[in-house]
Amino acid sequence: MDRRARAAGKVILLGEHAVVYGAPALAAALDRGATARAFPAERDRLALGTRSGSEGDGSDPMRALGALRASLGVAPHAVEAELEMPAGSGLGASAALGVAIARALVLATEPDAVLGSAAVGARVLAAAAAWEGVFHGNASGVDAAAAASSGCIHFSRAAGSEPVRLERPLPLAVAVAGPPASTREMVASVARLRARRPEIVDKAVSGVTALVNNARLCLEAGDLTGLGKLMDLNQMLLSGLMVSTESIERACDAARRAGALGAKLTGAGGGGCVVALADGDPEPILATWRADGLACFAATVGGAEPA
Ligand code: MEV
Numbered sequence: 001m002d003r004r005a006r007a008a009g010k011v012i013l014l015g016e017h018a019v020v021y022g023a024p025a026l027a028a029a030l031d032r033g034a035t036a037r038a039f040p041a042e043r044d045r046l047a048l049g050t051r052s053g054s055e056g057d058g059s060d061p062m063r064a065l066g067a068l069r070a071s072l073g074v075a076p077h078a079v080e081a082e083l084e085m086p087a088g089s090g091l092g093a094s095a096a097l098g099v100a101i102a103r104a105l106v107l108a109t110e111p112d113a114v115l116g117s118a119a120v121g122a123r124v125l126a127a128a129a130a131w132e133g134v135f136h137g138n139a140s141g142v143d144a145a146a147a148a149s150s151g152c153i154h155f156s157r158a159a160g161s162e163p164v165r166l167e168r169p170l171p172l173a174v175a176v177a178g179p180p181a182s183t184r185e186m187v188a189s190v191a192r193l194r195a196r197r198p199e200i201v202d203k204a205v206s207g208v209t210a211l212v213n214n215a216r217l218c219l220e221a222g223d224l225t226g227l228g229k230l231m232d233l234n235q236m237l238l239s240g241l242m243v244s245t246e247s248i249e250r251a252c253d254a255a256r257r258a259g260a261l262g263a264k265l266t267g268a269g270g271g272g273c274v275v276a277l278a279d280g281d282p283e284p285i286l287a288t289w290r291a292d293g294l295a296c297f298a299a300t301v302g303g304a305e306p307a
Pocket of ligand 1: 018138141183
């Protein structure tokens with residue numbers, strides 16, 4: 001039997017950064033994500049695409065694998081993992097790897113484990129949080145929750161993750177608008193802004209909370225026009241937190257001119273991806289981005305009841 005485990009990538013529809021300070025966020029799982037397989041070994045090894053590391057080499061991925069394995073309480077393993085999307089671009093690559101590797105270790109060590117069960121799910125999320133902790137310091141957990149899900153989720157630090165029922169599928173377009181950026185550094189930059197000007201960040205956090213609450217109603221009612229407007233407003237608040245860039249703003253404007261109902265950065269910003277909500281067919285948005293030289297793809301979220 002193939003013991004390969006999968007986890008989803010994600011886009012954040014609304015709520016990144018504010019979610020670190022307790023606001024809710026809405027995230028959608030992508031088909032492209034990460035896969036992993038694990039085999040018993042004397043010492044930990046990790047092969048990620050063409051790169052590899054081994055226990056004790058001091059690298060972040062090996063320290064993260066050690067933390068993840070300690071959280072699960074399993075013996076050393078050799079792990080082979082693959083990413084189906086760019087890292088550091090707001091698509092949740094690191095969390096997808098953490099969840100896929102945790103699932104692979106569970107499959108390798110507990111042949112009867114049911115990955116979909118609540119008990120295994122909670123252990124996988126705790127292990128992925130230990131992995132994420134090495135890369136991100138103050139991760140809210142939204143990326144790992146999305147990586148472990150399908151469809152769309154509502155997430156907050158206090159309440160965790162809950163599936164959102166979508167009245168209509170979401171036709172999304174995603175572009176790589178800028179170079180990779182470090183989530184750790186972007187989260188730290190908002191923390192520095194908060195230390196200097198707490199009123200700016202606190203206002204943004206309450207603004208985002210209101211937007212997310214309304215966006216959830218839009219998702220449940222199938223009001224994609226309303227959802228798009230809320231995404232645009234969220235992008236303005238993210239600019240106010242100084243996590244947007246010129247190339248992100250340009251890609252958002254281009255998407256809106258091509259008919260997008262709304263567009264914003266996804267993830268930590270400072271570079272990376274933008275997500276646009278299409279009014280039906282995402283192709284005109286993709287064609288505009290391609291003409292601007294941006295790598296991009298379409299994704300549909302939902303269309304069936306969340307699992
Ligand atoms: C990154 O995808 C989302 C952030 O809010 C960080 C986090 O919530 O862990 C920027």
